Amino acid sequence: MADRDVLDVPALTATLDGKYAEVRALVRSNLAAHAGILEDQRTLPRDEFRERVLEVVQEMAATGQTGFGFPAEYGGGGDVGASVAAFETLALGDLSVVVKVGVQFGLFGGAILQLGTRPHHEAYLDDLIHGRLLGCFAMTESGHGSNVQALGTTATYDAGTGEFVLDTPDDRARKDYIGNAARHASHAVVFAQLVVGEESHGVHAFVVRIRDDRGEPAPGVRIEDCGPKIGLNGVDNGRLWFDSVRVARTDLLDRYAAVTEDGRYTSGIENANRRFFTMLGTLVQGRVCVGGAAVNASKVALAIAVEYAQRRRQFGNPGSGTEEVLLDYGMHQRRLFPLLARTYALHFAQERVAADLHAAFSDIEEEGAAELARRALESRAAGTKALGTWHASRTIQECREACGGAGYLSVNRFDALRADTDVFTTFEGDNTILMQLVAKGLLTDYKDSFEDLDQIGLVRFVASTAVETVLERTNARSVLERLRDVVPVGGRTAEEVPDLLDSRYQLELLTWREEHLLASLARRLKSGIDAGTDPAEVFSRCQDHVIGAAHAHVERIVLEAFLDKLATVEAGPNRDALKLLCDLSALSGVEADRGWFLEHGRLSGARAKAVTAQVNELGRRLRPLAQQLVDAFGIPREMLRTELLEFSGS
Incomplete structure (x- = not known):
């Protein structure tokens, strides 16, 4: 290639950007506008940097770049491919911002979108897409990481009140490393063993309020900061415990399974293993x-x-x-x-x-x-x-x-x-x-x-x-x-x-x-x-x-x-x-x-x-x-x- 050493760089960029070039251009523009975050990452104390990261995430949410994957009727872009392109491109900047976006819009928002049904969508999506409602994704436990099927947290149905009661039986079952939990999240999607009567139906997901309007832990919820980490210290990772925390029956994300008011478990997927993997597969x-x-x-x-x-x-x-x-x-x-x-x-x-x-x-x-x-x-x-x-x-x-x-x-x-x-x-x-x-x-x-x-x-x-x-x-x-x-x-x-x-x-x-x-x-x-x-x-x-x-x-x-x-x-x-x-x-x-x-x-x-x-x-x-x-x-x-x-x- 000695006689053709000069490449058409813009055309090569277009090849790399593919069909979502405009989405990637928007994210690059937002990155340039918030370039000071790189200096903040090096110089701000941890607590201040966490607040700065949240501020940047909410400012980016206002431009629409974090909502591409959500339905248009709730203020999103209705395009999952665009959502992935935006997230990838964001990683050219500070990675605490990237992970904060992933937790809020990918994990918390994605769980509600993919595991919930219309009542959940109407209750949460518009606010979470625009960064007004902050949440976390409480799956991992101290004693159970990749082995999600063996999670220890329980959600037991109380037919007398029409509520689920969430409990953390021991410290191995505490929710751990949960992004957004230590400081900013008011709600969590909590994965727990669903128990109806004396029968366990495996791991299911629930929307749980973990903080009140003043930012204090909700009744029965204990929250602890995970402390300094190797990196990503702009993300507030925390631990969660639940002590007889009651949530409404309708707080079960019920796309694949539901519990009737009188305590009957129903699901369109009969096999429990297949149901579990189907639920996790939606979060790919x-x-x-x-x-x-x-x-x-x-x-x-x-x-x-x-x-x-x-x-x-x-x-x-x-x-x-x-x-x-x-x-x-x-x-x-x-x-x-x-x-x-x-x-x-x-x-x-x-x-x-x-x-x-x-x-x-x-x-x-x-x-x-x-x-x-x-x-x-x-x-x-x-x-x-x-x-x-x-x-x-x-x-x-x-x-x-x-x-x-x-x-x-x-x-x-x-x-x-x-x-x-x-x-x-x-x-x-x-x-x-x-x-x-x-x-x-x-x-x-x-x-x-x-x-x-x-x-x-x-x-x-x-x-x-x-x-x-x-x-x-x-x-x-x-x-x-x-x-x-x-x-x-x-x-x-x-x-x-x-x-x-x-x-x-x-x-x-x-x-x-x-x-x-x-x-x-x-x-x-x-x-x-x-x-x-x-x-x-x-x-x-x-x-x-x-x-x-x-x-x-x-x-x-x-x-x-x-x-x-x-x-x-x-x-x-x-x-x-x-x-x-x-x-x-x-x-x-x-x-x-x-x-x-x-x-x-x-x-x-x-x-x-x-x-x-x-x-x-x-x-x-x-x-x-x-x-x-x-x-x-x-x-x-x-x-x-x-x-x-x-x-x-x-």
Whole structure:
């Protein structure tokens, strides 16, 4: 690309922004108008910063950017895709604001919208959309995080008064880490075990008032501040206890289940497990949003690190009298460019899952097809959220180190980026648990039993049914033998070596790894059961394999999303640059796992060395384009006002 080094940056930004360019432009404008929040984050005491964050959130709510996902009849925009785009873009700024928005409008508001019915919508949505009613999402407990089905909080129906009585039986069942709870929320959506008579019907959600009009805890409610955290100290995380707190029967969010006045439990979903997973599935938007926010935080770190490396000089040829800029060093390119390529790849994967989410919320397909699409969405959202948040942690740390001591100063944003995104790997679902969910979906192929299986049930299912299904699916794709280095790939003769830059070859390589891991996992689970080992022990022994299969699956769908996007871009310098990024993302991933490919005969030793050489060459080819590629992220300059960039001369 030596003769075409100049990219059309606005057009590349438009490619990244997609159909919601106007929404993203509104959020960027709001970020620039509130750029002082970055200084506030560093200088204000915690309590004052919390109030500042709330003020910014309410000001942004007044512009409409936080209400895109709610129905227009309540003052929203009626567009879930726009809501996700707005949230992702907000992550270019202060992340306490992002999380506060997510808690208020995504979790609290989303629960009322998706789990409630019209009376709840009419009672709450208009006020919460406009920031007049502040709430929190009280699911997690000190003793129960990812295992939501085992929550300890109870909501017992009192038929004599027509009320539910909420209780916290012990400190393990206290609601913990609840954003907005310590200071600002007047209401909470509380998840509790619903008990009617002597029978428990599992976890359900209730709207509960936790503060009175003066801001004091409501009768029977105890509130405690979680205290300082690693990051996100602009968010008031708190703990909640309930001691015989009474709420009206109509405060049960009853889209999927209800209790009649005389104490009869009714639900349109007969199976309790399926009902539970259906309720949680409606909240998948949170995972999609967190994944997108993490990718955008990575963009900020890369924009700072790349621009700094374009300016900062160090060492060089002693005879030249001029020091070299950091970005001209091969190792610096090695540090930053695969992460840059990966960020583009994850951006397009995120765009795909957001589009699937939007389609799911406006789905008019027949019930069976819609159910299948929803399950596939849950799996994709879990996987991309995990990879996106892990990527943010790695990218921000590497960019910090690439900026040396300057990157360690708070004024240069890396400390806040690193600390504030750290929790992204564990909220909205711990990443390791989410990857197990992905693997479960692969092993059951989204069959009806998908939602009803716990870990033990999954092992038994695989042992009795799924091995043959998995093997049939693997063999049908016929990739096992086509990927030898000396066999035909994409129409080549047997003497030809596959081109490492052939996207078909890259995709087939990742597909083979995925299918091999999945098939061998199924066999391993079955052999454990056949040997008489306890199913729980079988699963425990195979968990590393479970995660490996899920990771390989998500890696493959990330590459597919990038290739699909490439197919929509017109030929020219921008498309050429995106192809370089796509190649680098794919091959750096292969290089990182080259030991596995060598062990399984997919790469020879010479071929593995060729992959490394090609990664280096792609870095050199991207070097002239690096600044334009980060400029295309469209980060407002106000978000990049760092001392590091102001004083590093070229």
